[in-house]
Amino acid sequence: MTDSAQFADLTKIVKKASEYGQTQGDGVRDQIVSHIYGEAERLAATVVTCSNQRTDWDRKVDNIITSRLLGYPLMLALLGAVFWVTISGANVPSEMLANFLFGIEEWLSVLFISAGAPDWLHGVVVLGTYRGLAWVVAVMLPPMAIFFPIFTMLEDLGYLPRVAFNLDHAFKRVGAHGKQALTMSMGFGCNAAGVIAARIIDSPRERLIAILTNNFVPCNGRFPALIAISMIFVAGGVFSAYGTLAASAMVVVMVLIGISVTLAVSWLLSKTFLKGEPSSFTLELPPYRKPQIIPVIVRSLFDRTAFVLARAVIVAAPAGALTWVFANIYIGDLSIIGHVAGWLEPFGRAIGLDGVIILAFILGMPANEIVVPIMVMSYLSAGAMFEFDSLLAFRELLLAQNWTLLTALNFMLFSLLHFPCGTTLLTIRKETGSLKWTILAAVIPTVIAILVCFSIAQGVRLFNLL
Amino acid sequence: MGLTYQSSGKGALREDYLNYNVKGDYVIALAGNPNTGKSTVFNALTGLKQHTGNWPGKTVVQALGNYKHGQKQITLVDLPGTYSLLANSPEEQVARDFICFAEPDATVVVVDATCLERNLNLVLQVLEITHKTIVCLNLMDEARRKKIRIDVPALANQLGVPVIPTAARNGEGLTLLKDTINSVAADKTELTPMRLIYDASLEVAIRELAEELDPLLPPQINRRWIALRLIDGDYTVIDGIRKFLEKKMVKEVFAS
Numbered sequence: 093m094t095d096s097a098q099f100a101d102l103t104k105i106v107k108k109a110s111e112y113g114q115t116q117g118d119g120v121r122d123q124i125v126s127h128i129y130g131e132a133e134r135l136a137a138t139v140v141t142c143s144n145q146r147t148d149w150d151r152k153v154d155n156i157i158t159s160r161l162l163g164y165p166l167m168l169a170l171l172g173a174v175f176w177v178t179i180s181g182a183n184v185p186s187e188m189l190a191n192f193l194f195g196i197e198e199w200l201s202v203l204f205i206s207a208g209a210p211d212w213l214h215g216v217v218v219l220g221t222y223r224g225l226a227w228v229v230a231v232m233l234p235p236m237a238i239f240f241p242i243f244t245m246l247e248d249l250g251y252l253p254r255v256a257f258n259l260d261h262a263f264k265r266v267g268a269h270g271k272q273a274l275t276m277s278m279g280f281g282c283n284a285a286g287v288i289a290a291r292i293i294d295s296p297r298e299r300l301i302a303i304l305t306n307n308f309v310p311c312n313g314r315f316p317a318l319i320a321i322s323m324i325f326v327a328g329g330v331f332s333a334y335g336t337l338a339a340s341a342m343v344v345v346m347v348l349i350g351i352s353v354t355l356a357v358s359w360l361l362s363k364t365f366l367k368g369e370p371s372s373f374t375l376e377l378p379p380y381r382k383p384q385i386i387p388v389i390v391r392s393l394f395d396r397t398a399f400v401l402a403r404a405v406i407v408a409a410p411a412g413a414l415t416w417v418f419a420n421i422y423i424g425d426l427s428i429i430g431h432v433a434g435w436l437e438p439f440g441r442a443i444g445l446d447g448v449i450i451l452a453f454i455l456g457m458p459a460n461e462i463v464v465p466i467m468v469m470s471y472l473s474a475g476a477m478f479e480f481d482s483l484l485a486f487r488e489l490l491l492a493q494n495w496t497l498l499t500a501l502n503f504m505l506f507s508l509l510h511f512p513c514g515t516t517l518l519t520i521r522k523e524t525g526s527l528k529w530t531i532l533a534a535v536i537p538t539v540i541a542i543l544v545c546f547s548i549a550q551g552v553r554l555f556n557l558l
Numbered sequence: 559m560g561l562t563y564q565s566s567g568k569g570a571l572r573e574d575y576l577n578y579n580v581k582g583d584y585v586i587a588l589a590g591n592p593n594t595g596k597s598t599v600f601n602a603l604t605g606l607k608q609h610t611g612n613w614p615g616k617t618v619v620q621a622l623g624n625y626k627h628g629q630k631q632i633t634l635v636d637l638p639g640t641y642s643l644l645a646n647s648p649e650e651q652v653a654r655d656f657i658c659f660a661e662p663d664a665t666v667v668v669v670d671a672t673c674l675e676r677n678l679n680l681v682l683q684v685l686e687i688t689h690k691t692i693v694c695l696n697l698m699d700e701a702r703r704k705k706i707r708i709d710v711p712a713l714a715n716q717l718g719v720p721v722i723p724t725a726a727r728n729g730e731g732l733t734l735l736k737d738t739i740n741s742v743a744a745d746k747t748e749l750t751p752m753r754l755i756y757d758a759s760l761e762v763a764i765r766e767l768a769e770e771l772d773p774l775l776p777p778q779i780n781r782r783w784i785a786l787r788l789i790d791g792d793y794t795v796i797d798g799i800r801k802f803l804e805k806k807m808v809k810e811v812f813a814s
Contacts (some may be wrong), residue, residue: 094787101770101773101774102774102796102799104770104804105767105770105771105774105788106788106793106796108767109767109769109785109788109789109791110788110791112763112767112787113788113790113791119721120760120790121790122791123646123756123757123760124644124756124786124790125644125757127754128679128682128683128754129679130679131682131752131754132675132676132678132679132681132682133675135675135678135713135716135717136674136675136678136713137675138704138709138716139674139708139710139712139713139716140675140707140708140709141707141708224793294647301572317735352601430573533634538689
């Protein structure tokens, strides 16, 4: 037999093998893996006589938490509980902080006026910069200070690998890597971090899918906006037990939509641009550990809360000043913001939003944290003086700008689905090393956000719902 | 290089897989899950006679060490720590290709006695590739402390290969391990490795493909395993086979 004939034979055999593999669908790998694991389990059971009790306890908990029947409902319930604690706990300190900070604003205004400062300086510093800052701090700090420690506690407990375990099957079904469940979980913290975390996925195809879809879970910058809007519109700004529950449910629904879109887009990508089979991996479920409560609180307050807040403040301050300037420079009888928002208005209306919201999302590109402050400032500059002393006042402001339940819903959906923030896009550029994928990472979510919001707006208007 | 290749006789691809001239009598592969004390076993056996580098073409660290036992010079190859040999990470590929194509004289799988079940997955996968396997049941001291009792003879009986309980940290069981390595490498131990039997239809396909692969592969290589990998759609093994065929070609050209 000649050598080239051997290579030809090899090619033939490979073809035959792949034909057989295809008749089995995804089943061969599953069959092999489950057979090996089954044998290992059987063997271990016959030779290991006295295993330690802690492991047994761990396993019992795992059997419930990662079971087919209870895994998902437990995950949802836990997520809902976390949001419920966050929303109901954040309400009071949020209002106290707001009263305090806007008290300072008044005091600052008095100071500026009595010192004879020109109007524009007062405007830029107090009404622009300070108010922007105060908004970010009052609305974002309390939920973050509650949400992050709880989230860190779950991490410390060892729950997140179980989440990845539960979601692994879903991700594999859509042709993505099971580890994407982990990068997605990271995305709840920060999408840029989630994109970097995608390095744990070895296959370039699956890593790209994880990177391109990470944006569909709300990050820290967007959670506060989602929570605030659902507090206002779903809970009606009135903090009854029922309202808080409904608001938490709304945020859970948003997260679920985010995860569903993640899976749908992953599936679409793995069937089109990024074709291929999912690769399998072994996920070690670490033993449960009692979280170290004090270090967890300290760590999450300093590392996460302070970090995210500082970033928001650094971006929000200049953005606040800039927004005030644009809102107060008039061309003709309209401010610059008025002109741009007016120009965006028809498009905004078509997708159930308005020009100012679209503008806020565009200006909020550097960091999602500032979308709401920019929006508020733009509304304020157009309307009367507004004192933010409670969420009810915020609700009044939005209602005065013709916000409806549809606007609130589409605002949340657009926030959830739109293009990633500047930092995330830069990270994607760095991680993929390709401008093409970076552009796609911005275009895919934006198109989806517009399509979803447009369909909902048109549907609602057509059938006179909401 | 040519000299060592010929003098070692076995393992046509050994030199391709190792950045090192193997001069000893036996080449032994050391596999295992991460965190099983594999490195402790490696250090305990080889002492300071170590050599590190990267696996050819991969950014995975390759560590080799030498030791002498029972008049034999042994080269120990520390494979990357992996949970399985099925997925396609570079580490798993390196470990798998070395066990399959470099034909080590024996493969020692270090397992953590405190979580045997998880570790047995890798043992079973190694057994699918090569029967010259030794299970090093490490961390026995920790298992005793945790009151985990393992019926070692029963395990060895079921697996059909030697199982050596060790606590590498204290040097416990290492002499017996070295004896066993020499014995298995010299084909003096009777091995009846446990076979994984899959569904009937899969078994038929495996057998058909293995038969077709038969004339292509040298006798030591496990056809059944290669066939299974190909059915699984894991085409990375083809690179290994290609290398093998090319090497054979070169050899035939030189011979003629």
